[in-house]
Amino acid sequence: MSRSRLYLGQKIMVSALPDGEPFKSMIQELDDKKLAFSLPFKSGQYLLLHEGDKVKVEFVHKDAVYSFIGEILERKKVNNVSLLVLPRPTLLSRRQRRQYVRLPLVMPLQIRVAKEDGSEKVIRGKVVDLSGGGLQFVSKEALPVNTEVTFTLPLGAGEKGKQHLVVKGVINWVFVDRATKDVRIGIQFAGISEAEREQIIAYIFRELRKRISPP
Incomplete structure (x- = not known):
């Protein structure tokens, strides 16, 4: 991908490798x-980063997230502002499948589980990760x-206007x-239509743009 997608004043997200936030x-x-x-x-x-x-x-x-990996060349000050210097990348990676772009967030959520007697059990917690294919939910109670x-x-x-989407899902891992x-x-997510999936993906990209795109 063309490196011309980079420009002055561009908002970016920086993570320390191998697995920094x-x-x-x-x-x-x-x-x-x-x-x-x-x-x-x-x-x-x-x-805190160093050379x-x-x-x-x-x-x-x-509608895509671009990324590159680099090594800090130096740390300097310009007009009393600290800056970190990287080599300009020759290539950018693009996440090709929009469905798998993930949004870290904190969203309160209640999940409902049907019981044998026809009633529902409600488990409260929060979403910490959302994509077009599913989400990661954190609570104090485990489910099979x-x-x-x-x-x-x-x-x-x-x-x-405000959107709320009723979604069905299947638990595929627990930690x-x-x-x-x-x-x-x-x-x-289970049994959702492509239109519903696109609603979720559109929300993800709206939130990502707020975080790392210029106004």
């Missing part, structure tokens, strides 16, 4: 060989793999965090 930043300098970005930050904290550290840089363009669940996804304000006792549950 994404922090917000902005491209402040750009030429044919290098780019410089402001110190990445999140929730009032800065991502030689490897990072992943991501940004949104239209292959359990069928139902929930209502609030998809924010779209072209037709218990021994340190926090949190239960992480992977839920795959």
